[in-house]
Amino acid sequence: MPAVSALYRDDLADAGLHVIGVSQFRTTEAATRDFVDSKDLTFPNFYDPEAAVASAYGIRGVPTYIFLDREGRIAHRSQGARGIELIESVLNELRAE
Amino acid sequence: MLYFLRSLVAFRRVAPVAQVQTPHVIGLPMPRSRTTTSAIAILICALASVFLGGCAPNTAEPGGSDHSATVQVLLPTSENPAAPSGDAPAAIPPTDSPTLITATDTPIAATDTPAPATYTPRPPPTYTPRPAPTREGDGEREEAVTFQAQLLDGSVLNLSDTLGTPTLLAFWAPW
Numbered sequence: 001m002p003a004v005s006a007l008y009r010d011d012l013a014d015a016g017l018h019v020i021g022v023s024q025f026r027t028t029e030a031a032t033r034d035f036v037d038s039k040d041l042t043f044p045n046f047y048d049p050e051a052a053v054a055s056a057y058g059i060r061g062v063p064t065y066i067f068l069d070r071e072g073r074i075a076h077r078s079q080g081a082r083g084i085e086l087i088e089s090v091l092n093e094l095r096a097e
Numbered sequence: 098m099l100y101f102l103r104s105l106v107a108f109r110r111v112a113p114v115a116q117v118q119t120p121h122v123i124g125l126p127m128p129r130s131r132t133t134t135s136a137i138a139i140l141i142c143a144l145a146s147v148f149l150g151g152c153a154p155n156t157a158e159p160g161g162s163d164h165s166a167t168v169q170v171l172l173p174t175s176e177n178p179a180a181p182s183g184d185a186p187a188a189i190p191p192t193d194s195p196t197l198i199t200a201t202d203t204p205i206a207a208t209d210t211p212a213p214a215t216y217t218p219r220p221p222p223t224y225t226p227r228p229a230p231t232r233e234g235d236g237e238r239e240e241a242v243t244f245q246a247q248l249l250d251g252s253v254l255n256l257s258d259t260l261g262t263p264t265l266l267a268f269w270a271p272w
Contacts, residue, residue, distance in 0.1 A: 001269050009164070018264040020254065022246075025270045035248055035271030043267075044254060056242040059268045066266040072257070073238035087265065094263035096207040 001063070003084045005041040012044075017091050021045035024054050025062060069094050 001021065008019045021043055023032040029047040036045055048054060057066055060079070067076040067090050076090050243256045256264075 001267065004250060004267055012265075016262055018259045018262055020256075020259075020264065020266050022266060022268045023270060024268070027271050029249075031271045036249060044248050044250075044252075046248045046254065048246070053242075053244050053246065054268055056244065057266070057268070062268050062270045064268040066264065066268070068241050068259070069238065069264060070239050070261050071238075072243070072260045072264075074241050075238055075263075089157075091112040091263050 001041055003037045004087065005039065005043060007084055007088060008043040011088065012091065015091075015095060017095065019043040022048050022053055024048040024051045044045075067091065067094060069097060 004019065004021075008017075012019055021036075021041065023035075023045060024047070027047075032045065032047045035041075049053040051059075057064075063079075063081060065076075065078040065087060066074060067078075075094055078086060078090075080088070241256065245253065245255045248254050
């Protein structure tokens with residue numbers, strides 16, 4: 001998440017792209033806050049105690065990235081640790097659409 | 098014929114009675130007398146005179162020396178379908194005509210040309226183009242589940258507010 005935060009801070013925010021962090025899986029809201037503060041995550045985050053959102057999107061592990069296009073449809077899914085280049089390229093493709 | 102008669106007269110003057118001695122054994126050289134040698138020479142001259150005398154009138158006929166023109170007339174073309182009338186020498190095809198030699202020596206195409214190989218051409222290959230490979234997520238996109246949540250800073254996030262802008266949902270855990 002620190003890499004995503006850096007990308008968001010340096011590029012995505014200025015490009016008007018949204019990044020929403022969802023924290024869940026055997027954690028607490030306090031632990032989430034501590035992590036956000038310690039890693040200086042600048043993009044919006046919320047705590048999902050019941051993993052309701054994760055279940056709605058079929059999340060089976062973390063990290064998992066869901067890319068939504070301009071129309072609010074799922075354009076791409078990526079599960080597991082991936083390079084920050086993939087996130088940037090997919091978002092740029094969606095932005096070019 | 099005039100040359101032949103003259104030759105006979107000359108022959109009789111030289112040898113009133115031709116005495117041609119035949120060899121006893123064929124193939125062995127025999128001594129020839131002066132009379133025999135002269136008779137042979139005269140006979141050769143007489144034959145030559147007869148031969149030349151017989152051929153001379155034909156060559157003297159108009160158009161007889163022009164073989165190419167004669168052949169052209171005899172060619173069975175549509176321009177001259179009618180056969181030549183009469184027994185004029187011009188109508189007789191010369192045996193030493195280059196055109197006729199060529200015609201007789203030319204091999205028949207049907208016999209000399211090998212029969213072309215027969216084969217059945219293969220039908221052109223037909224194929225169905227494969228669809229272009231698609232990336233994961235291409236094609237018909239699934240509608241995202243909308244949700245409303247309270248952010249860590251206390252503000253309320255409605256996913257529908259992000260419509261019109263590409264959005265990344267990052268599911269993570271602090272460990």
